[in-house]
Amino acid sequence: MKSNIRLLSKHRKFSDEFKRQIVNDYESGRYSVFQLSKLHGMSRSMIYNWIHKFSTFNEKGYRVVEMKDSSSKKMQELEAKNKELEAALGRKQIQLDYLEKMIELAKSELDIDIKKNYSTPQSTGSGKTKKK
Template identity: 65%
Template sequence: MKANVRSIRKQRKYSIEFKKRIVADFESGKFSVPQLEKLHGVANPTIYGWIYKFSTFNEQGFRIIEMKDSSNQKMKELEARVKELERTVGRKQIMIDYLEKMMEIAKDELDIDIKKNFGTPQSTGSGKTNKK
């Protein structure tokens, strides 16, 4: 006959001090959640739960996002692209200012009006058309 055997749950209990120390390590920036998971053998969702519970600046309902190295690299590339585009826009603005100044000089000294003359009447076209 088999004895009355119950299976034992393999669930660990962690002290509050341990949980707060893990959260402090995360908040200080020393370790990321995956690093803490590997270091202490604690599941990822458990650590996030502790962060939401014991953290001073993370609140429940707000998602914590950790950027991976590839995300950081992509962010740096995008920032470089933005700077490049800002320089291009700056050069174009300088060119526009230069051309406008040249048009003013042409108008004042040579009596040539390069800009569109807004005072001219509109053309009548080929006549009125009836709208249906």
């Protein structure tokens, strides 16, 4: 009875279109070979073979080598952008604190309520409003 059971092949077959898409993702700079191998669960050597076979930049006799500097450079660029965004957020927070302090001062010193209160009566137009 066991002779009728066929073992499933452990090798996956990929279409040329899929292989070209992987190579395009690598060449565009969106993903590194390491990221593609983790993303799709395949070996890096397989991806390097596809790059060698399908790459538009590849010339015969040259080896494709991914520089680790490019990954670290991308990381440095992302860290710089993160610092820039944090600085912008800090400036906005300072501006918000300043405006809230000005609203507080307007209320305490000038007796002007700038913040919307739900209990205040609706304005009747350009006439004077009654103070509480």
